[in-house]
Amino acid sequence: MIYITTYPLTQRINPMRKLLLTTAAVAAAIAGAVAGEPSFGTFTDTRDGQTYKTVKIGKQTWMAQNLNYLPPKGKSWCYNNDTSYCNKYGRLYDWHTAKKACMNGWHLPTSQEWDNLGKAVGGEISWITTSVPRTYWLGAGKKLKAKSGWKRNIVDSVSGNGTDDFGFSALPGGRRITNYGFNLVGERSYWWTPDLPPPVYAGNWAYTRELYNDSDELGEQGDIFSYGFSVRCVADTP
Numbered sequence: 001m002i003y004i005t006t007y008p009l010t011q012r013i014n015p016m017r018k019l020l021l022t023t024a025a026v027a028a029a030i031a032g033a034v035a036g037e038p039s040f041g042t043f044t045d046t047r048d049g050q051t052y053k054t055v056k057i058g059k060q061t062w063m064a065q066n067l068n069y070l071p072p073k074g075k076s077w078c079y080n081n082d083t084s085y086c087n088k089y090g091r092l093y094d095w096h097t098a099k100k101a102c103m104n105g106w107h108l109p110t111s112q113e114w115d116n117l118g119k120a121v122g123g124e125i126s127w128i129t130t131s132v133p134r135t136y137w138l139g140a141g142k143k144l145k146a147k148s149g150w151k152r153n154i155v156d157s158v159s160g161n162g163t164d165d166f167g168f169s170a171l172p173g174g175r176r177i178t179n180y181g182f183n184l185v186g187e188r189s190y191w192w193t194p195d196l197p198p199p200v201y202a203g204n205w206a207y208t209r210e211l212y213n214d215s216d217e218l219g220e221q222g223d224i225f226s227y228g229f230s231v232r233c234v235a236d237t238p
Contacts (some may be wrong), residue, residue: 038167043105045069054125054235055167058120060113064169064193066090067101073102077126077228079174079182089173089185092228098192102233109234111135111220113194114209116216117144119155123168126217132201134220142216144168151186153214160187160213170211187213190229197222 007169017154025177041054042185043063054063068090070076079085093101099108118137120126121144126136145162153160162170173194174185189211196206210219223229 016085037163040064040167043103047103053167053169057105057166058116060116060120062117062168063106063166063233066171066173067093067231067233069101070101071097071101073097074228075228076101077176077182079176079185080179085173085185089171090230092129092173093175093192093194093231094103095225098229098231099194101231105236108192108194108231111207111209112221113234114191114193114218117168121168123174123218132197132222133172136220137218140218141211141215144218145189145211146171149186149192150213155214162216172213172229173226178224178226179228182228190223190227191232192229213232 039173055064075094076091089122110209118140123137128134143165146165150160175190195209205222208223
């Protein structure tokens with residue numbers, strides 16, 4: 001079993017990566033200026049009648065909100081088992097349920113599609129090879145996070161909010177950890193991908209994408225199938 005723990009940015013990034021982060025911030029600012037104001041659409045899930053905002057970023061059309069569909073089968077939760085959290089942040093799903101949770105015409109985004117998103121918003125790619133290969137898009141997190149709703153970074157008291165230049169409007173919905181309950185609402189966003197690790201690292205875990213209140217990067221981690229994370233659907237390619 002392999003589990004990768006998320007550490008604060010100050011523990012994860014060496015001086016060279018801090019320099020890259022500065023470069024990424026400049027690139028992201030340029031990308032945001034070129035992008036202009038996001039243009040939203042809407043989509044109604046015929047399974048339960050809920051309507052979601054959508055937004056096109058680069059060549060991909062994303063839901064601009066987390067999925068809040070209660071499937072008839074599988075495992076999913078509202079944070080703290082409180083429906084008000086579902087209404088704000090969407091539901092949390094285990095990996096097996098997440099793979100089938102999106103409506104017709106939409107799907108659970110792959111790692112490649114998340115990489116396309118990171119590039120489209122002006123992020124700068126960085127790879128980490130400790131434990132397992134992982135990809136980070138430096139500067140992309142700032143552009144993807146909502147303008148409010150994120151807790152302040154307690155390390156240096158800097159706001160955890162983003163600029164939401166592209167309308168992705170990510171909110172920190174937290175997670176559910178098997179046998180330990182719910183945590184990190186207001187501080188972290190976690191989304192499942194359908195992707196499994198290379199065979200040499202195989203286990204009961206899959207890749208996830210994450211945003212943090214103490215970092216401006218879009219991160220990649222590996223997490224256990226039974227954990228509860230958010231789902232952000234992306235439209236099928238025509």
